[in-house]
Amino acid sequence: MNEPRAIDSADGLTASSQPPQAERPSQKPNVPLLDACFRKRFAAQSQEFVLEVEFQAGPGFTILFGPSGAGKTTLLDCVAGLATPDSGRISVGDRTLFNVSERTDLPVAKRRIGYVFQNLALFPHLTVEQNVQYGLAHLPQAERAAQASAILQAFRIEALAQRYPREISGGESQRTALARTLVTDPSVLLLDEPLAALDAATKTKIIDDLRSWNQAHRIPILYVTHSRDEVFALGERVIVLDAGRIVAQGTPHEVITAPLQETVAQLVGFENIFDAIVESVHPARGTMTCKITSCRIAADGGPVLLETPLVRGGVGSALRVGIRAGDILLATAPPVGLSARNVIPGRIASLEQRDVIVTARVKCRIEMEVHLTLAARDSLQLAPGREVWLVIKTHSCHLMQQTTPHTR
Amino acid sequence: MAIDWQAFWLTLQLAVTVSAVLLVLGLPIAYWIAFSRWRWKFLVEAVVALPIVLPPTVLGFYVLVALGPRSPLGRWWISLTGHTLAFTFSGLVIGSILYSLPFAVQPFAASFAGVDRKLIAASATLGASPLRTFFRVIAPLSVPGLITGAALSFAHTMGEFGVVLMVGGNIPGVTRTVSIDIFDRVQASDYAAANQTALLLLAFSFAVLAIVYGLNRKAWVIGPVK
Incomplete structure (x- = not known):
């Protein structure tokens, strides 16, 4: 005792x-x-x-x-x-x-x-x-x-x-x-x-x-x-x-x-999780290109391609990509001179403020959740309907195994 | 004098005794009904609720038999005191307790069951025994239900007739209550006196219920406790 x-x-x-x-x-x-x-x-x-x-x-x-x-x-x-x-x-x-x-x-x-x-x-x-x-x-x-x-x-x-x-x-x-x-x-x-x-x-x-x-x-x-x-x-x-x-x-x-x-x-906070298929691999660069397959919105301009880190599994293998909402950048004009490999055009569907964080839902054939600061929202004058470009670094794309049939 | 004050005081005495006894006796029964997880609990609940639906003469009959000299209880009482329980004030108290049991136990149990279980759990994690939890948390938070139960059993006993007649008979100063007095007056065609006494009982009962409902919005449930 x-x-x-x-x-x-x-x-x-x-x-x-x-x-x-x-x-x-x-x-x-x-x-x-x-x-x-x-x-x-x-x-x-x-x-x-x-x-x-x-x-x-x-x-x-x-x-x-x-x-x-x-x-x-x-x-x-x-x-x-x-x-x-x-x-x-x-x-x-x-x-x-x-x-x-x-x-x-x-x-x-x-x-x-x-x-x-x-x-x-x-x-x-x-x-x-x-x-x-x-x-x-x-x-x-x-x-x-x-x-x-x-x-x-x-x-x-x-x-x-x-x-x-x-x-x-x-x-x-x-x-x-x-x-x-x-x-x-x-x-x-x-x-x-x-x-x-x-x-x-x-x-x-x-x-x-x-x-x-x-x-x-x-x-x-x-x-x-x-x-x-x-x-x-x-x-x-x-x-x-x-x-x-x-x-x-x-x-x-x-x-x-x-x-x-x-x-x-x-x-743990991958607000964005998508099914994907490996489209091509670039061993020399240490990356690969993945095609997002879980499109909730009818594709109107070809598939969404993401450059991700290279993992085992060849072309055609099914994976899942997780991206944190806080790791995505928003631009109001097509960005130039960037190191980030993924730039995806889209449109803001909704903005919602929680505490000091603004959650933006962006439609770009798939829907992504993006977290912003209040200051960023105000200085970029973001509003629903606004055209934006999502910027995602290769290493912000986390790859996971597909474990269960995806039902999103 | 038209109103039989002796009968009135006797009735008051009976009602106070019965509700006081029920306030003590009803607590453990209500606690058990509120918190037991025994699968046959509903049988006990049904037994406790029986007096609500049973004709008072039926209840009174069984109580009379149980108190009489042929039952073990009756014999035990005779060996103890030398006289039978039937047709005494004590016998009347016992019959009335059974008759008013659901009117005390149901509001008690409903208010115990209404106490947030997390408060009871919190009390236990703070080292309190179930008894201490009952007296420090459950009972203080059930005060409206306790008042309701006591008041209802009081008012119910004030107005009872069938059980009293069966168990107590009609002995002035011993078992003659207000309702029996009214019955007697009507039998004797003394409507004026019956009216006065009845009015008194009516006003009294209304006052008790008004106090109960004034104190507590959801005063009373008849039916199983969740």
């Missing part, structure tokens, strides 16, 4: 980005490792899936990444004890939480797993302070108050102590939910998209605070998200989940920059 750690009241977070606690030697010599290997049938969108996973998560952030219905929340529920796996085992350090063969199934309340839900689940009838003290019932009143006040301060919500959840903002609610969970000194922290509803600035601040806290409390944090930006911002490690299975895991860089499977590619 892990010794319950004493919470130093001055412990936790500081407003600075480099907390002094980070330099302090770890209070726990054997850091807990979350070790899980289990199977669980679950239903998502009225379809039945089997979640079958095997992973380990050490101290720090492990990102659980995948589309909705992939089983991310079910996975967290199994670790927390809110759902019971059909088979397998889950342990933290030398504490067994669940083991079918040993008939161990620790009740939720005894697992010491902190869980911040997507909807936060703050108790609406309790004040912020009472919410934060909720998990400290076993302590004497004075100590409870002291610990709660320390964590409220660390999360900079001490001014809200007497307010009710309905009286505070979204960001403040997130901080309250985190404080309520962290004050109980969990041995693992589960976060189910807790920051999904926040704007980027608020999100960054909360993540900074969480990171500082994690420097002092080296516990595994499983963080569910389907935002690619969060994967890069947080992750020391990422686990990609699709239809109940782990399809990739590693550092964000490993997983996201070199996708192994199409599911991964789609998940």
